[in-house]
Amino acid sequence: MSDxxxxxxxxxxxxxxxxxxxxxxxxxxxxxxxxxxxxxxxxKRAIPTLDEAAPEDALLLGKLMLAAAAYAxxxxxxxxxxxxxxxxxxxxxxxxxxxxxxxxxGRRLSWPPG
Ligand code: AMP
Numbered sequence: 001m002s003d004x005x006x007x008x009x010x011x012x013x014x015x016x017x018x019x020x021x022x023x024x025x026x027x028x029x030x031x032x033x034x035x036x037x038x039x040x041x042x043x044k045r046a047i048p049t050l051d052e053a054a055p056e057d058a059l060l061l062g063k064l065m066l067a068a069a070a071y072a073x074x075x076x077x078x079x080x081x082x083x084x085x086x087x088x089x090x091x092x093x094x095x096x097x098x099x100x101x102x103x104x105x106g107r108r109l110s111w112p113p114g
Contacts, residue, residue: 004046004048004096004097004098005096005098006026006040006042006046006096006098006100007046007098009026009028009042010026010042010044016028016029017029019039019071020039020041020067020071022067023044024043024044024045024060024063025041025042025043025044025063025064025067026041026042026044027039027040027041027042027067027068027071027103028040030102034102034104035104035105035106035107035109036105036106036107037075037077037082037103037104037105037106038102038103038104039068039071039102039103040100040101040102040103041064041067041068041071041100041101041103042064042098042099042100042101043057043060043064043099045060046098046099047098047099048097048098048099049088049089049094049097049099050086050088050099051088051089052099053099064101065084065101068084068101068103071103072103072105075105077105077106080105081105082103082104082105083102083103083104083105083109084101084102084103084104085101085102085104085113086099086100086101086102087102
């Protein structure tokens with residue numbers, strides 16, 4: 001398993017506020033929340049960036065999105081709405097090279113992002 005910060009969270013070597021887990025996915029609260037709700041959904045099997053995702057990863061990527069949507073529904077966030085973000089590499093603002101999806105909710109989010 002590649003040793004990203006998030007892989008260490010998967011292995012429980014670093015504490016995290018975990019809100020969802022299944023066989024393939026872990027979700028935990030972002031340590032620097034940008035909205036009242038800011039949860040990261042990661043595949044347990046690390047893919048560094050979206051650019052490195054392969055056709056074989058299509059099902060896993062779909063499951064990540066559906067897990068985030070289901071979480072938003074369970075938490076009562078879906079009706080007001082939310083944003084899903086995947087940052088890719090430098091210009092995209094990616095800082096942890098273990099593909100992850102940001103779920104942001106709980107306030108009106110502006111567009112375009114900064
Ligand atoms: P990105 O910039 O898209 O790569 O997102 C990485 C996110 O990980 C940032 O929003 C950070 O605040 C968050 N983060 C970094 N370290 C931790 C940690 N130990 N636990 C939870 N979130 C973290």
